Amino acid sequence: MHPFLYTLAADEPTARRIAATDPAAAFIAGGTTLIDLMKLNVEHPAQLVDITRLPLAKVEELPDGGIRVGAMVRNSDLANHMLIQARYPVLSQALLAGASPQLRNMATTGGNILQRTRCWYFRDTATPCNKRDPGSGCSALHGQNRIHAVLGASDHCIATHASDMCVALAALGAIVRIHGPSGDRALPFSIFHLVPGAHPERETALQHGELIVGIDIPRLPFATRSVYLKVRDRRSYAFALASAAVALDIRDGIIRDARVALGGVATKPWRSQAAESALVGKTAGSAAYHAAAMAALEGAVPRARNAFKIELAKRTLMRALARAGALA
């Protein structure tokens, strides 16, 4: 870990001013991603701006029936919030499927969105990695890549986005609210995270100095019928090999609307509109779920050790859809 300055920001303007003026500054929230990577010398901010005291820890109802979540809301609080459990069970389930209770108590909503990949090479400064050290090469491409992505990858990077929460938020079509040096912005989840392309070091649309103040989750009445399913090597405290967040609007046995997103298999939280289209208008049941799974994994590219993920993701999605379909 490199030496760094530390400031506990008392208010948002202070936090943003420091971050905007120091190109080597970073916000720190729960620290569960950042401190970890600092210890590994993967990240070395010269200055940490602690934002945990900012008044951004509320979960509020919006007039249109959506929910606004402050960036500082802890993962455990969000998961156990009554409104979330009632309206977006998929989000609560996704949060509870992530990390461990201790980590969830520290981790924040804003930090979770910005968590970094668990690619082993990214975390090891002794190996080449385009994401950590642009242009150095991708060690995973021809290396140990059992946990890597089959969707959204490029020959420059095949790392997965590791968040569970974000998969649910992608399915729910959440909006990321940002305050920054050049004004306030609200970005739909679908364009917030970037696929690696030729620049895996660029992971999100966030610019330096911009602060995530929270997310809005739009009203989605049928999300009461939603499910998050995570498949992993160990039954708790492990990242997803494949996961699915789904919501189904079923009336008279027909799927009227659907939301589908995949995790553990893609370079970003992976909403699949193709899968959604394959579901809408169909009779709820295994034929439709199978078609959705095929559509979702269309174009998936296997690497030497992760080909199983294509089949696993399909089956995970089918199982999640079947569970959602079976809900009252």
Next chain:
Amino acid sequence: MIGDPVSRVDGRLKVTGAARYSAEWPIDNLAYGVIVQSTVAKGMITAFDTEHARSSPGVVAVYTADNAPALPDKGRAAMKPPAGRELSLLQDRAVRYNGEPIGLVVAEKFEQATHAASLVRAQYESHTPLIDMQSALPSAYPYKPNINGSFPPATQRGDLAAGLAAADARIDATFTAPIETHNSMEPHNTIAQWDGDQLTLYDSTQFVYGVKRFIAKIFGIPEANVRVISHFTGGAFGSKGAPWSHVVLAAMAARALNRPVKVVLTRKQMFGLVGARPHTVQHLKLGARKDGTLTAMEHRSISSTSSFEEWVEPVTLATRLMYACSNQQTAHELVRLDVGTPTFNRGPGESSGIFALESAMDELAVKLAMDPIELRLRNYAERDPESGLEWSSKSLRQCYSLGAERFGWSRRRAEPRSVRDGDAFVGIGMSSATYPARRAPASALARLMPDGMIVVQAATHELGTGTYTIMTQIAADALGVPIERVRFELGDTRLPENPISAGSLTAQSTGTAVHLAAVALHDKIAAMRGDVTTIVSARDLVTRGGGQPIEARADAKPGDEQKAFSMHSFGAIFAEVRVDASLGTVKLSRMLGAYGVGRILNPKTARSQMIGGMIYGLGMTLTEDTLLDARTGRYLNADLAEYLVPVNADIPEIDVMFMDERDPQTNPLGTKGIGEIGCVGVTAAIANAVYNATGVRVRDLPITLDKILGHTSFAD
């Protein structure tokens, strides 16, 4: 007393944080050492750049091969495999695995040393390493020395070819397992403090006397000048049996700086630097007649070692004695990889070997359409088939039958995929288990103190296994006093010498010495016509004797009985799994271990020990895999988020049964040792259950979902 479920006498110390582990000793003027590691796997260091590190805040010294104090014989003075090993002591510039220690930074604070260590740069002339086991297999060569000093590396009895030819059914299968890293809860650590030419080491170890001798030789100083203290060790599993590089580096720096130095490994540094269970590739051939009688057994093991030292996983030792089969061959081969040297890891040999043997027996049972337990009983070894000796005790038959009854084995359906529970196929499987009952010389001192307490001392170790507790019980039992009257002291080379706490031999060896010392003290007091049963009378006795403690010492060692009998523990493991019919995930839903392991000194700590072992085996079966990059030899998943050991959610109710056994031969207490057998057989029981559930035979550990999902015979 003996046989009572006494709660841990050190339990309160542990839960309140008062139990003092080695790294926690408060030492004045302590400096912190952090190891610098290589970033290539094979080659020579051509240059060090230590300037930035040296000028970094708080740094006291930076040692590399350029300036490290020279050790006698270049640091190889204590080489005596398998325990006295080749370490990385900055005596030359060779690099032999990725992550090998190439320097030590000492600073005022741990954080300062950590940062400065990251500033040390090395340049290498590097060569392509050999890392991948499969690619290395063609280079396998026979291992020649005796295994663990006493077992021939290869054996042959009868006529294997004839036995195979006579068989009605044959199995020919290959079983593989990856490197498994121990990952004790407490990282390896040591504090080294010199007082003139006297060295004290506070070390996390399984063997204080071993460390003392090793370190004395390494530095070329008299053994008497070295004292090793280790009151609590936070898990070891074989990885703290003999000292690794950090112990010597701490002592080396402390001497050069004339200041105490502490070195605590990081979790990452526990991958490669301190041993692991090696890769194994096992070839198994079995032949049997229709009635199940084994006509031939061949077990060949290839295991990995490092490029610079031979360490063999004693894979086939259990196969030699498990079944009455007159035609058998076993052999061990090694391949050299550019990785850290492997070492003993809980149930070394048995845990890995029984996986292959008992999986193959299951395959044979399937082929013969026989009940797996029936097949085992058909080949039950009434005597040790290798030596021809009588068993000192063996209740494996009861383990099978009582275990099967309690587990509900009779409800098992032989046909795979015939039991379904919701999304999952349900299957059950079983395996035999065995582990030798070893014993080594040990000594103990028992003293009646002026305050009426009885202090018993033996330089053994508390690894978390319950040593403090059972030794206290043994002494109290012999003296006929409540356990509150006894204080047991261990982990200090000022106390009577005891063997390594490994090989499941502590209860037998140290336990016997403690028992004999307590008996001797009891007899001495009886001869004085004293009475120790109450504090008052005990105090009286000491006062009458002039106020000096009354003491008795015992030196206990195994005798001729060792040659007259074959001494082994046995067990039968039963597992039930639920394998998701679509996703391939394996969930262990029940497990039972039925054991004949000699006399149980304390059913509570014994049960914990067995459960711990079974969970260790569960990790080996379903999740543990030390991932290396085949091109660079980097250890990739070197932390507890990525190296998957079981968590509570993976662990079901585990049931343990002990057969009523008291071995008449092993030692006066009748114990056989329970440290390791718990993790033996778990892998095969689970693998066999997975087969029973799904019809998929996974012969490659760990049994992850992709190995099931990818199987053609597996589709929902």
